[in-house]
Every structure is written in structure tokens, then in C-alpha cells.
Amino acid sequence: MSFIHPLALLGLAAAAIPALLHLLQRRVPPEIDFPPVRYLSAAERESARRLRLRHLLLLILRTALIVVIVLAAARPLVRVTGVGGGGAHEPTALVVILDNSPSSGAVVDGRLVLDRLRVAAHSSIGRTTSADRVWLMLSDGVLRGGTREALLATIDSTRSGWQRLDLVQAVERAARLVEAQPLPGREVHVLSDLQNTAVATGRATVARGVRVLATAPGRAVANRGIAAVSVSEGAAVISLRGSSAGSDEPVPPPVPVTIRIGAGRRGEVAARGLGTGGVSGAAVTVSLPAQTLAPGWWMGEAQLEPDELRADDRRPFAWRVAPPARVMATPGGGAGSFVAAALAVLQDGRRIAPGRDVVISGGEPLAGARAIVLPPEDPALVGQANRALESRGVLWSWGQPGTPGPVVASGGGVPMLNGVQVVKRYQLQGAGTSGEQGAAEILATVNGEPWLVRAGNVVLLGSRLDTAWTALPASPGFVPFVDALVNRIVAGAAEVDQAEGAPRVEFQTRGSDTIAATVYGPDARESDLTPATPANASAALGGRDRAEVLDADRFAAERFSGTRRADISGALLVLALLLAAAELGVATRTR
Amino acid sequence: MPPGPQRLDLLDPADVARLGGIEIVAEGVVEGFLAGVHRSPFRGFSVEFTEHRAYQPGDELRYLDWRILGRSDRLFVKQFEEETNLRSMILVDASRSMAWHGTPERLTKRAYADRLAAALALILLRQRDATGLVTFDEQVRQVVPARVKTGQWSRIVRGLLETPDGQGTAAHAALQRLTALLARRGMVILLSDLLFDRELALTALRYLRHRGHQVIVFHLMDPAEVELSGPPEVRFRDPESSVSVVVRPRELARAYADTVRREVAAWRKACRRHGIAYHHVQTDLPFGMALRLLT
Numbered sequence: 022m023s024f025i026h027p028l029a030l031l032g033l034a035a036a037a038i039p040a041l042l043h044l045l046q047r048r049v050p051p052e053i054d055f056p057p058v059r060y061l062s063a064a065e066r067e068s069a070r071r072l073r074l075r076h077l078l079l080l081i082l083r084t085a086l087i088v089v090i091v092l093a094a095a096r097p098l099v100r101v102t103g104v105g106g107g108g109a110h111e112p113t114a115l116v117v118i119l120d121n122s123p124s125s126g127a128v129v130d131g132r133l134v135l136d137r138l139r140v141a142a143h144s145s146i147g148r149t150t151s152a153d154r155v156w157l158m159l160s161d162g163v164l165r166g167g168t169r170e171a172l173l174a175t176i177d178s179t180r181s182g183w184q185r186l187d188l189v190q191a192v193e194r195a196a197r198l199v200e201a202q203p204l205p206g207r208e209v210h211v212l213s214d215l216q217n218t219a220v221a222t223g224r225a226t227v228a229r230g231v232r233v234l235a236t237a238p239g240r241a242v243a244n245r246g247i248a249a250v251s252v253s254e255g256a257a258v259i260s261l262r263g264s265s266a267g268s269d270e271p272v273p274p275p276v277p278v279t280i281r282i283g284a285g286r287r288g289e290v291a292a293r294g295l296g297t298g299g300v301s302g303a304a305v306t307v308s309l310p311a312q313t314l315a316p317g318w319w320m321g322e323a324q325l326e327p328d329e330l331r332a333d334d335r336r337p338f339a340w341r342v343a344p345p346a347r348v349m350a351t352p353g354g355g356a357g358s359f360v361a362a363a364l365a366v367l368q369d370g371r372r373i374a375p376g377r378d379v380v381i382s383g384g385e386p387l388a389g390a391r392a393i394v395l396p397p398e399d400p401a402l403v404g405q406a407n408r409a410l411e412s413r414g415v416l417w418s419w420g421q422p423g424t425p426g427p428v429v430a431s432g433g434g435v436p437m438l439n440g441v442q443v444v445k446r447y448q449l450q451g452a453g454t455s456g457e458q459g460a461a462e463i464l465a466t467v468n469g470e471p472w473l474v475r476a477g478n479v480v481l482l483g484s485r486l487d488t489a490w491t492a493l494p495a496s497p498g499f500v501p502f503v504d505a506l507v508n509r510i511v512a513g514a515a516e517v518d519q520a521e522g523a524p525r526v527e528f529q530t531r532g533s534d535t536i537a538a539t540v541y542g543p544d545a546r547e548s549d550l551t552p553a554t555p556a557n558a559s560a561a562l563g564g565r566d567r568a569e570v571l572d573a574d575r576f577a578a579e580r581f582s583g584t585r586r587a588d589i590s591g592a593l594l595v596l597a598l599l600l601a602a603a604e605l606g607v608a609t610r611t612r
Numbered sequence: 613m614p615p616g617p618q619r620l621d622l623l624d625p626a627d628v629a630r631l632g633g634i635e636i637v638a639e640g641v642v643e644g645f646l647a648g649v650h651r652s653p654f655r656g657f658s659v660e661f662t663e664h665r666a667y668q669p670g671d672e673l674r675y676l677d678w679r680i681l682g683r684s685d686r687l688f689v690k691q692f693e694e695e696t697n698l699r700s701m702i703l704v705d706a707s708r709s710m711a712w713h714g715t716p717e718r719l720t721k722r723a724y725a726d727r728l729a730a731a732l733a734l735i736l737l738r739q740r741d742a743t744g745l746v747t748f749d750e751q752v753r754q755v756v757p758a759r760v761k762t763g764q765w766s767r768i769v770r771g772l773l774e775t776p777d778g779q780g781t782a783a784h785a786a787l788q789r790l791t792a793l794l795a796r797r798g799m800v801i802l803l804s805d806l807l808f809d810r811e812l813a814l815t816a817l818r819y820l821r822h823r824g825h826q827v828i829v830f831h832l833m834d835p836a837e838v839e840l841s842g843p844p845e846v847r848f849r850d851p852e853s854s855v856s857v858v859v860r861p862r863e864l865a866r867a868y869a870d871t872v873r874r875e876v877a878a879w880r881k882a883c884r885r886h887g888i889a890y891h892h893v894q895t896d897l898p899f900g901m902a903l904r905l906l907t
Contacts, residue, residue: 050858055848056709056807057837060875061857064867072863 023111023205023586025096032091039083043076075607082604086597093593098586109588110581112152113206116195117142117172119179120188120213122160123332123543124550126181127214129239135181138212141236141573142176145210145580154202158195160186181332183523185544188213192233192562193225200228206581211235211562215570217553218546220561227563234579235562235570238552245276246333246548249519250323250540251436252282252309252340256501258436259305259323262333262548278305282321282340306497316342318535320526333548339517339526339538341509347376348507355383356395357487359494363503372504379507383485384409391478391511395485396447403447415479417451417461417471423483426468428493434517435464435473435505437498443467445490446483449474464510480511625719625899629727638730638769641899642738664688698741699758699798702729703790704772707749708852709807711777713895714836721832724895725803726772728830728902732801733768735903745771746793748786749778755793779852787816797824806831806879807852818886828889828906831879833872835894840868 024030055061065072098109119142125135142157149155149169157165157172160182165175192209199207207230213219215238227233241264248262259278318341325334348364350356360381367373380390384397384406396419397406407418423446428438449471451461465473472483484490486499493499522541529537553561555570562568571579628637664677667687675689710722719727729745736743737760744758745768754771756764794800800820806813806829821827842848842861849856861868876892883890891905 050845050847051843052847052849052856053842054712054851055837056712056805056851057833057872058848058850058853058855058857059807060837060871061840061848061859061864061868062855064864064871065857065859067871068864068867075863 023098025098025109025588027095029091029095032094033088035091036084036087038087039080043080078607079604082600082607086600086604089593089597089600093590093597096588096590097593099589100586109150109586110148111205111586112154113149113208113581114154114199114202114204115145115149115206115208115210116156116158116164116199117145117210118158118186118188118191118195118212119176120160120186120211120219121179121182122186122219123181123183123547124214124216124330125160126332127242127244127330127550129242129329133181134214134239135179137239138214138236139176139179141212141576142210143173144577145212146172146176148580153206154204156195156198158191160184162186162191162194164194164198183332183541183543184521185547186213186219187222188215188219189222189225189561192227192568196225196227196231196233196563200231207231208581209233210576210580214238214550215553215558216546216549217551217557218549220553220558222561224561225563225568227567229567231563231567233559233563233568234576235558235568236576237555237570237572241552242329242550244328244330244333244548244550245325246330246543246545247278247323247325247336248333248545248548249436250280250321250336250338251434252321252338257282257307257309257321257323257338258498259307260436260545261303261305261325262545264549264551276305277326278307279324280307280309280321281324282309282319316344318342318528318538322524330548330550332543333545335524336542337524337526337540339528339540341517341538343508343512345372345374346507346512347378348373349375349377349380351380351382355397356381356393357383357398357485359488359499360395360486360503363494363500364507366500367504367507373507379511381507393480393482393506393511395482398485398487410479410481413479415451415476415481417449417474417476417481419447419481419483420450421448422446423448423470424468428465428467428472428491430465431463434509435502437496437502438465438473438493441491441493441496441498443472443484443491443493445485446472449481449483451476475510475513478511478513480506623898625724625727625895625897626717628899629719629723637727637899638734641727641731641903642734663691665691698736698739699796700732700736700741700743701758701790701794701798701800702732702743702745702768703787703800703802703804704729704745704747704775705749705802705804706747706753706775707778707805707807709805709850710832712834712851714834718834719895721805721834721895722777725830725832728893728899729772729801729803730765730769731899731903734765737765742798743768746786746790747771747775748790750785752786752789753778757793758798787813787820791816791819791823794820794823794825799826799828801828801830803830803832805833805837810879810882814882814886817883817888821886821888826889827887829879829883829891830902830905831876831890831892833892833894835896838869838872838894840865 098111119138121135121138125133125138127134146155146157146169155166155169155172157175159165159179161184165172188211192211195209199209209227209231211233213235215235225233243263243265245261245263248260250260251258257280259280261276318339320337320339322335322337327334348367350361350364364373364381368375377390379393381393381395383395384402394406394410397403403419410418425442425444425446428441428443430436430438446467451474461474461476463471463474467483470483474481486494486503488494493502518537518539520539520541521544524542527539527541528535529539556565558570559565559568569579628641664680665688667676667689671689677688677690680686680688704725706722710725711720713720733743733745740760742758742760743764745754745756746752747754754775756767756771790800802817817827817829840861844862845858845860847856847858880890880892891902893902893905
């Protein structure tokens, strides 16, 4: 039980008044001569038991009357059970998590998802009282305190943002906050579209006594979004991501993708391609007429046809066009026939030119040139090749043969390597640093072991670029990979970084030179609008004993239900009236 | 004197008492009382018809002369004259409890008893009965032997006036002494609040009855002794024994009234069992009404 006006309980001291009056009144009664005292004594003897009971009953009734009136003045709140969103509640620490991540901008049934969430958030905070402590968390993860009115104003002004919200982490933080509050009630209200990807990162730790209530996601809708755009020499690879909303279409319709490079400047290029619709992980490769672009940094944008979620329908990208590298392969076919063929293609496309700036060799680096070194085909020459590397100051070397596996690109702008199977390789071993060569950079791995490494102006591969070693030469990304190797990677050109935020491109400059670019866009996981099942969501948001995923009506009913209280002052006043009537009856009854 | 009936015996005793001393009051009461009766109130004694007089409203129908009514169609009532030699002794309780009244506007029980005793004595003397007086509290205070000679009433009144309010009441002792004073058979009238041990008092009264006396008891009570009232809480003290008790009159009123009723009923029952006439009289009862109890 709690009280709205607990200070009124000080009035309970008045409960002693009847007893005190009883004692004080008995002290000094007036004295009167009365001859038939013997009759009085007899009457009192006969009535003594009844009078004692009556006095005791009156004392109890009067004391109870005062206690009940004081309690009614203190406005007691008692725990009530049953469904219903009304009534008061005990002071509660509440965090309202309003998920305004990009996915909240989806339109479902003609209405923004965020609008539905905002109404629920408004209602949750609107139900709080001055005795509650309330915070609001948006997808930026910031816990906002303040008055109820201020938070309501914040909710009203909230729009869909560009930051993804990891609900597991958000709930965990919110639960820690409310758990630290010295209030009887602790609740976290999660108002989110409950994307599967938002609750797939683990399970939130929620302390006992903290209730996590989440609104059930609405109807699932199909969506296609651009997860990433990578532009390499001669081609743009657009990664798509989305959700199918459970449609049973055997063959998803193709997705038209439009690429614009250099919008608003001379030499603007536009290209279109078709991707496989609605399948996460799908990619569209659009060939670019690179020869038309002058050297320098270029910006572009990929666009999809508008759908229910507009935030992921366009994504900018940046690309640096460099002068063609002058490349040669070592005589005697040390680099292999596939490399020679790729170089021929690049030369035909004017992506490279003959020369000795970059040398691709089969184990023996050339002094004074940027080198791309493949392991020698003959295992007996591996030692000689390692010594050659060492003599050049490269601390990396080929070791024992490694296990087969897929390539995982870990940076360097070589996404075309992802998933390419490697069947034969040497383990690349090295300290990774060299005082002379500078920091080494691992650009790709196989089974967690380095497979593509750049150390200064030398790039080492763990496998030869041959179909007997890897499937890469037979994949469509082989020529772009060779292009990236000779034009960018071996030269140590800066990558284009990706960051989460409103779609835009920011350049980094050093002096008058632009050295890097950062491309902002929504997190690709926002495109997958597949909602989590209630069971999975409640398990991720604290466990099924702490978290509940409820539809709108039940959410409204369950809010503060753990601490819901009914004001029983009215009932107490009725009880006080009954006690007063009983007291009056007993007091006026003379026998 | 307030307007109303002219018969003093029917007025409020306190109002009548304001007219003067005991003699005046008693004479006035007796005059009024005798005007309303037609024979001796004390039945069982010799009476003779004297004359007729015209009927007045209020006259008892049993004294209507039916023969005259049948002959002349006029209403006459018969009047009688007693011839008696009754010896009567009036015993007045003068204990301290008798000197109490519930409100100053009422007579004390003693004052009421004195005036009633004087009136009784006057009636008895007028019908030529030898009448005497004994006052007592713990002991016999005044004794006026029963006589019928001139000046006897004055002696009785003086005996009443010269008896102060006593302290305690040990009536049975005084009553036992009285048995020796009442050697000849006659009538004994006791005026008391009976606030003493009932069994002991009854023993003495039974003895008188056994000696052939006609015994009449007037149990006097102030109305405030019948209905308990007072402040919310009060300490009541017995003026004779100084015993006190703290009560809330409102709480105890009904139980007290029941106790009083039981006490009166017990006295009445005990007296009837022994052939003693018992009359419960409150001190606001007009004297005439009290006297009429004897008829």
C-alpha cells in the first residue's frame, strides 16, 4: 500500500485522543450527594460487564473512526488485479524506448509505423504522474530525462532517424537505469517494429523486478533496399537487402537499379541494371564506362523504385578514378595465364598501360617497383621466394599449406572476394609490421588466416590466381579484383569508409588533396523488415519471465499493472460513516 | 399561589409548602381533603349517618342516595360522622437521607413527610382518634404519646419541628424500641425513604403486626431517586455512609430504574405478605393524593 499524501499519516497520532479523553474524563468527575447509592451500586454490579464491553467497543469504534478518516485523507493506493488500464499506480521508474530507426519510416496500411509507435509512447508517458521518474530513449540511444510535458513534446517532434537501434542493448541499458531507481515500480516500454535483426544480437540482462513490455509488431511488409554500393574499376556492385513479407512468389520480380555518377558535373554517367528482387544478399553488378571519367574523386547514387520503406531506396557512394597504372607480369608466366588474360582485358579497357610501375610475379619480387607477389607454383621454390621477400624488407612469408575455405574480405575495398572458394594456399606468416615498410594490412582471410596482405608497396597472396588454387579467376569479380590490385591496393590508395547516418558523402582532405571519403547511409539491416516472433522477441528482451510482447490493447492494460493501485479513500470514507453510525448507535443506546 | 384548583390537597406539595408553616399547610390540606371524602378514610371503624347534601361534581357515586333520586329526581349524597377511639402512632424517619431533594424546587423527603404526618394527625384527631408521634434516625428522637385531648396536634407539630435532621438510619433498632411504646393495639403509620436493611426493618414491622397493630408504610422517594440523571460522569456519594460510586448516569439510567422498580416491588411484596399496607409516594405527589391512598 502506498499513499498519495503520506504526510497526512501524521494525523494517526490523533487516534490516541479517544483513549486520552477516556482517561482524562475519569479523573475528576463532579461529586453529588445521592442517598440511594445502594441502588446505584446494585445496578452497576449488574451492568458492569455490559458497560465494560460498551466502553471498550466505543473506544475501538472512535479510535477506528479517527484512523479511517486519517487514512482516507492520506489517499491510500492498494494493489488491484484484473484487466484495465485505468487507475493510479505506485511511483514507477519508466524508460520508454521509442524506436525511430529508419525502418520506422515504413508505411503499413497507409500509416507510418512511427506514428503508431508514437501514439503508444505518448500514452505511456501520459499515464505517468509526478511521482514517477521517466526517461525517453530514441534510436540514438540517448536517455532523455525531464518533465512529462517535455518528453511528450519530444515524442511529438520525433521523426524517423537514420540510426539503427539495437533493442537488446537498449533494453539492457534501460533496465539497468530503472533498476537503480529507489521506486516501487520499474518498467521499460519498448515501442518498436521489433525487426528480427534488432533482437538478434543476444539476450538482454534484465534484473528481477523490472518489467519489459513491448508492443507487438504490425503486419509484415515486403521491402527492398540498397544495403551497400561498391564501385570498383569498371563496375558498380549494388548489394540488395530486404524482406519478402512471407510472399509465396516462386520467382521474385526483378529489381531495377539506377546508378548516377557525377551528378551535376560534366561527364555525368547514368547506368541501369536489374537485380534479383527481395532476396537478402543479392547483388547487382553494373558495368561503368570508366574511360569516360576523368581522374579524381567521383560521387554517385544508386536508386531503387520507391516502396514501403523509402529510407533505403537510395544510397550514395564515392569513387576515386586514378590514372591507369603501368603494369607488367614477370616474364615466363610466373603470374599465370589468368592474370595475363586479365591484364590484357584491362589494357584493352585502358585501365592499365604497359610499364614497370607494378610488377606481378610468381614468387620473386623485383627491386624498386610496386610488387604483387603470388606464391611460386613449385613448392621447392617457396624458400627462395621467402628469402627474396626478406631481402626486400618484407617480414611476411609463405608457410605451410593451409586448409581450403572461402575468402572473407576484411577491408581494402575488395568485396568481390567474399565467398570465393580457395582450394589450395599457403599460410601467410609474418610480424605484420616492418619499420621500413610501415604497417602491414590484412585485406582478406581464409579460415581466419591471412590470405591477402599488403606490406608497404608489396602485396602478397596466399594462393596463385589459378583455377587449380582458387575459383577467383573464374568469377565475374576477377578482372575488377586485378584492377583494384594494380590500380589501388598496391598503391595504398585510401578506402572509402562506410558510416551510419543520413545519406551523404563526406571527404577528408590533407592540404589541398582529398585523401579519403566517408559514405553515410542507413544500416543495411534496417531493410529487413521481417518482424521477430513474440517468443523470440520476449526471449531477447530479457526472458519470458521479464519481458512480454503484447498487442496494443493488452499493452495498454498491462502498463503499470504490476504497480497499479486503486485509491480507496472513498471506500474508507464510507467505512468512516458506518463507524460513525455504529458509534452513535452504541453511544446513545442506554442498555 | 398559582392559579388553579383551590383545594390545597391537590396542589404541588412545594407550592403548598410556600404558604406557611406545617400547621397552615396541614390544615389547608386536610380541609380540602375532607371536602372530597364522605366518610372516614380509615375503614373498619364505627361510622354514623349525619345528613344529606347536594351532589357536586367529583363526589363518589357510591355515596349517592338512590332513594331520593328515585323519589325526587334530585342528586344528594350521604354524609357520615365517625365515632371511634382509634390509637394511632405516626413514625417519621428523620435520618440524613431524608433531608435530600433532587432539585431545590422540590420539598425534601423530610419536609414532605413532616407535612404529611401533620395532616394525617389532624385528620385522626378530628375524628377523635388518639394520635401520637415518634421521630427517629439511629435512635428515637421525639416521642409524643397518643392523646386525643385539645392541643395534641400542636404538640405533634412541635415534635416534628424540634426533630433535627439525623445522621444515619438504623430503623430496626428504633422500631424495636417503638414496640415497647405501643403497648395498646392501634394503627402505626411509618413515613420513611426505607434506605435501610429491608429484612431487619421488616422484622420490627412484623412484630408490630403480630402485636395486632394495623401498619401502614409510606415509602417516600424523590423523583430524582427514581429516574437517574446528571452530568455525563459523576461521583454519587451516600450522605449517610459516605460511600461513593462513579457512574455515567446516561449509561446506567435504565439499569438503575430497573433496580428501583425491583426494590419497590420487593417492599410491596414483603409488606403484603405480612399484612402491611405499603404505599410508594414520590415527593411531587400532592398531599391529598397521598392521603387518598389510605381510603
